[in-house]
């Protein structure tokens with residue numbers, strides 16, 4: 562596809578098992594022009610996430626074309642007040658059995674050590690410079706704690722005029738995963754999420770309601786592995802790793818799990834994967850209590866969105882369509 566017709570995107574990741582699938586989906590979709598991948602902390606410390614991101618790009622042979630930028634190693638402000646983390650009993654991503662760690666997000670993805678390196682520029686500088694210089698509006702896809710993007714808004718609020726849409730993986734309308742109310746990405750940097758939501762840029766929120774409505778399972782993993790390309794095989798392995806780790810932790814159903822971040826990319830590629838989406842007033846709790854970091858969605862009768870409301874909340878997605886997209890792209894069919 563002619564580069565000028567491609568949708569310009571920037572991915573912001575904390576790679577991460579499901580981030581890895583998201584990166585592969587984006588990188589193997591010819592209709593996207595990935596201007597860069599910015600990396601933050603979250604699933605693991607930022608340096609692990611950078612290394613994991615580079616490993617994934619090398620698996621695809623795309624490390625020379627897609628620049629990677631190291632970003633913020635911690636949230637904007639949340640750790641300044643330690644007591645705000647009281648609701649967080651445990652991180653819930655790993656368990657150690659007989660000295661072996663089983664994790665939904667292994668410290669390092671099971672791929673060869675990367676030879677490539679991140680760019681010398683800081684992720685936030687890359688974001689502000691690239692967005693301000695872009696004549697065409699860019700879609701920004703944060704699928705980790707949105708620290709880098711929140712910081713970029715603080716550095717240069719004018720980036721808002723250059724953003725087509727921010728498509729988050731974050732938040733939950735009903736039930737959180739890291740605390741009873743909060744989803745991990747928004748919990749880890751609620752101020753950053755709030756800055757972006759309040760900025761007035763169009764936002765699409767792909768939260769836990771959506772991602773769990775389109776879980777992938779062990780049979781899907783088998784199908785992917787049979788496809789046989791490096792991306793398909795690795796995505797199949799990652800589904801297995803996630804399901805196994807959750808089962809060992811006494812969590813999940815032992816058969817399927819949400820591959821959260823990849824669904825956010827799928828929504829950018831083809832919004833028809835969304836089967837239920839609502840334009841609603843959204844806020845983030847930053848008050849430090851039991852619901853700290855919660856996405857607060859106003860669903861009351863009579864609270865119909867006015868023209869200032871720019872948040873589209875994805876509630877459900879079409880699992881078969883989502884899985885079909887992954888198979889098609891990982892086969893290299895587009």
Ligand code: BDR
Nearest residue numbers: 577579580704745746821
């Ligand atoms: C989100 O948190 C991270 O663990 C995942 O990569 C995903 O982005 C799900 O709550």
Ligand code: CA
Nearest residue numbers: 577580704705
């Ligand atoms: Ca993530």
